[in-house]
Amino acid sequence: xxxxxxxxxxxxxxxxxxxxxxxxxxxxxxxxxxxxxxxxxxxxxxxxxxxxxxxxxxxxxxxxxxxxxxxxxxxxxxxxxxxxxxxxxxxxxxxxxxxxxxxxxxxxxxxxxxxxxxxxxxxxxxxxxxxxxxxxxxxxxxxxxxxxxxxxxxxxxxxxxxxxxxxxxxxxxxxxxxxxxxxxxxxxxxxxxxxxxxxxxxxxxxxxxxxxxxxxxxxxxxxxxxxxxxxxxxxxxxxxxxxxxx
Numbered sequence: 001x002x003x004x005x006x007x008x009x010x011x012x013x014x015x016x017x018x019x020x021x022x023x024x025x026x027x028x029x030x031x032x033x034x035x036x037x038x039x040x041x042x043x044x045x046x047x048x049x050x051x052x053x054x055x056x057x058x059x060x061x062x063x064x065x066x067x068x069x070x071x072x073x074x075x076x077x078x079x080x081x082x083x084x085x086x087x088x089x090x091x092x093x094x095x096x097x098x099x100x101x102x103x104x105x106x107x108x109x110x111x112x113x114x115x116x117x118x119x120x121x122x123x124x125x126x127x128x129x130x131x132x133x134x135x136x137x138x139x140x141x142x143x144x145x146x147x148x149x150x151x152x153x154x155x156x157x158x159x160x161x162x163x164x165x166x167x168x169x170x171x172x173x174x175x176x177x178x179x180x181x182x183x184x185x186x187x188x189x190x191x192x193x194x195x196x197x198x199x200x201x202x203x204x205x206x207x208x209x210x211x212x213x214x215x216x217x218x219x220x221x222x223x224x225x226x227x228x229x230x231x232x233x234x235x236x237x238x239x240x241x242x243x244x245x246x
Contacts, residue, residue, distance in 0.1 A: 011179035011231035027094035034099035038062040080113040092119030099127040102157025112198040128156035130184020134216030
């Protein structure tokens with residue numbers, strides 16, 4: 001039984017975990033929402049990649065390890081609306097990493113829009129969904145008002161709610177919670193690009209989960225019923241094959 005604690009997860013750094021999975025799954029197409037400084041994207045080796053961010057602040061070369069990379073300076077909503085066909089031209093997405101706006105209703109749109117562009121055997125990874133501190137989950141990022149400490153600047157928002165949303169409305173998806181440092185990673189497999197459930201029910205879902213408490217007590221109550229697996233165990237010796245049911 002998983003419990004929220006005051007210390008960060010000690011599994012593989014999420015960037016290393018993603019890069020290793022991309023290689024082991026021999027992904028050909030990759031999408032990243034929320035590129036920011038480009039550090040995660042720069043570690044990805046894949047023939048064709050797409051990166052989206054409304055305010056790039058690149059500190060590294062994101063083209064490393066790629067034959068083709070297209071960057072889009074815009075919101076993810078605009079990207080999916082105006083540029084989905086460019087992704088389709090490269091083939092179904094094999095791998096995606098979602099790290100955009102840290103509010104669950106934004107992430108929900110990113111999930112169903114990404115799934116629509118993915119292959120059935122694709123993998124969607126989602127950042128910041130296993131927070132361990134009550135202040136980092138605030139819907140408004142209030143860093144100056146936080147209790148002083150090593151994680152005072154961390155902000156995950158309420159994207160943790162994507163887990164119960166998917167478990168309730170898309171039980172056909174396989175949801176795997178991984179102990180990647182520093183704030184966990186969620187992996188989605190058994191994708192169905194033809195599904196419209198999340199989009200069709202979007203307004204009802206947002207209303208329902210906006211009313212759901214977003215505090216430490218709610219986190220502990222929810223995660224007490226969840227299993228969080230070891231990142232190292234997932235990637236070691238192709239061990240990802242079993243939990244991901246490839």
